[in-house]
Amino acid sequence: MDRDHACATDAAPPVDEPRRLPRTDVLLADPRLTAAARRLGRELVKDVVARVQTRARAGEVPIGEIADHAVAALPATASALRPVINATGVLLHTNLGRAALSKAARDAVLAASGTTDVELDLTTGARARRGSSTLDALLRSVPAAEAAHVVNNGAAALALTATALAQGREIIVSRGEMVEIGDGFRLPDLLESTGARLREVGTTNRTTPADYAAAVGPDTGFILKVHPSNFRVTGFTREASVAELAPLGVPVVADIGSGLLTPEPVLPGEPDATGWLRAGASLVTASGDKLLGGPQCGLLLGDAELVRRLARHPLARALRVDKLTLAALEATVRGPEPPTLTALRADPVELRRRAERLAEELRADGVDSRAVDTEAVVGGGGAPGVTLPSAAVSLPAEYAALLRGTDPAVLARVGDGRCLLDLRAVPVDVDARLAEAVRRAGASRGTAGRGTGT
Numbered sequence: 001m002d003r004d005h006a007c008a009t010d011a012a013p014p015v016d017e018p019r020r021l022p023r024t025d026v027l028l029a030d031p032r033l034t035a036a037a038r039r040l041g042r043e044l045v046k047d048v049v050a051r052v053q054t055r056a057r058a059g060e061v062p063i064g065e066i067a068d069h070a071v072a073a074l075p076a077t078a079s080a081l082r083p084v085i086n087a088t089g090v091l092l093h094t095n096l097g098r099a100a101l102s103k104a105a106r107d108a109v110l111a112a113s114g115t116t117d118v119e120l121d122l123t124t125g126a127r128a129r130r131g132s133s134t135l136d137a138l139l140r141s142v143p144a145a146e147a148a149h150v151v152n153n154g155a156a157a158l159a160l161t162a163t164a165l166a167q168g169r170e171i172i173v174s175r176g177e178m179v180e181i182g183d184g185f186r187l188p189d190l191l192e193s194t195g196a197r198l199r200e201v202g203t204t205n206r207t208t209p210a211d212y213a214a215a216v217g218p219d220t221g222f223i224l225k226v227h228p229s230n231f232r233v234t235g236f237t238r239e240a241s242v243a244e245l246a247p248l249g250v251p252v253v254a255d256i257g258s259g260l261l262t263p264e265p266v267l268p269g270e271p272d273a274t275g276w277l278r279a280g281a282s283l284v285t286a287s288g289d290k291l292l293g294g295p296q297c298g299l300l301l302g303d304a305e306l307v308r309r310l311a312r313h314p315l316a317r318a319l320r321v322d323k324l325t326l327a328a329l330e331a332t333v334r335g336p337e338p339p340t341l342t343a344l345r346a347d348p349v350e351l352r353r354r355a356e357r358l359a360e361e362l363r364a365d366g367v368d369s370r371a372v373d374t375e376a377v378v379g380g381g382g383a384p385g386v387t388l389p390s391a392a393v394s395l396p397a398e399y400a401a402l403l404r405g406t407d408p409a410v411l412a413r414v415g416d417g418r419c420l421l422d423l424r425a426v427p428v429d430v431d432a433r434l435a436e437a438v439r440r441a442g443a444s445r446g447t448a449g450r451g452t453g454t
């Protein structure tokens with residue numbers, strides 16, 4: 001391109017003229033972007049710059065402001081995972097990573113994230129049992145368990161149990177408990193993939209202790225009792241309790257799913273590890289990131305000899321949890337009430353008060369908002385059919401999509417043609433950020449959501 005042309009372009013760029021963008025390395029030399037490259041990695045910053053350059057080429061960003069826009073578009077961390085406020089009214093939302101960790105658990109994760117004494121005795125300098133303080137914390141919370149082991153998730157706990165105790169043998173399970181846990185994953189398939197054979201007993205709605213007793217034989221690895229955690233069978237039903245199965249002379253493995261270690265008064269129908277161990281289960285398996293409110297992991301609690309066999313099995317190594325999980329789990333079990341339980345136990349009157357306060361505050365800013373009563377659920381494979389009275393801030397429906405784009409993003413529920421921000425799963429100290437997100441969403445919509453607010 002000739003010189004004259006270039007000067008003319010600099011003075012007043014004609015619309016159809018190719019724009020002369022500053023070179024990428026020149027942009028990356030901006031001190032703010034250099035600092036960001038140290039914090040986030042050069043590739044990530046380059047990608048952000050490239051995206052802004054594309055927008056500049058399309059005339060959406062003034063050429064002199066590319067660096068400014070790139071700085072504004074930098075992500076907070078080097079991971080694309082973004083924080084999302086859970087305003088769905090589903091306490092454990094699988095798509096949102098189930099349980100939110102407590103502050104104590106987050107701090108523990110951060111502290112353990114460098115090199116740490118996860119498998120070392122600092123007093124002697126010798127190797128120590130991996131995660132021993134986490135296992136001790138679990139056993140202190142569940143004295144009915146002789147021993148504990150932790151794996152990657154609830155499914156891994158079952159896979160390890162089936163492999164170590166029933167490979168080439170039989171697992172006796174009720175036809176009413178052959179469940180799909182979600183996203184196409186079925187427990188029977190998982191169990192059979194370990195080389196165990198399923199011995200189905202009873203019917204979908206009725207299985208008696210005698211059905212199990214008739215199936216017990218020399219090939220029995222164990223009886224599996226599964227808590228139907230995401231559906232309910234009602235009407236003409238009968239299931240055998242753990243207490244009825246315990247005397248049959250073979251190990252009873254009980255999958256409680258939800259991870260409650262002790263009874264939870266808000267959910268009287270939900271089994272807990274202590275209760276089923278006391279009733280005679282040899283082993284209880286559970287998830288760590290459901291009602292326990294901790295990190296994703298699978299808990300195995302119970303008979304010392306069985307737990308030892310699981311922990312020593314070669315497969316155990318492939319299902320081993322990392323130091324971050326051990327740290328978060330210990331802090332969840334030992335520490336203050338995690339957010340999941342705070343949400344579960346929240347007082348509906350207080351939720352309504354928060355909704356009123358937020359709706360009023362937003363109305364003052366011209367947002368069409370009002371407080372409404374709602375029903376929340378546990379979700380994520382816990383307490384099916386149980387609803388928890390809750391309250392929400394009701395907004396025009398279009399907010400649902402706009403709020404997914406704010407930072408932090410907000411996931412709402414849409415009902416009755418309105419966008420509902422259900423407060424039960426929103427920690428109270430997040431209310432201000434939630435309101436701010438709504439204001440920004442309203443501003444991005446242009447009209448700022450002006451309405452009657454009725």
Ligand SMILES: *Cc1c(COP(=O)(O)O)cnc(C)c1O
Nearest residue numbers: 153154155181227229257287381
């Ligand atoms: C959730 C659940 C599982 C699977 O646990 P993950 O931690 O998701 O692997 C297994 N069994 C029951 C009864 C469950 O509720």
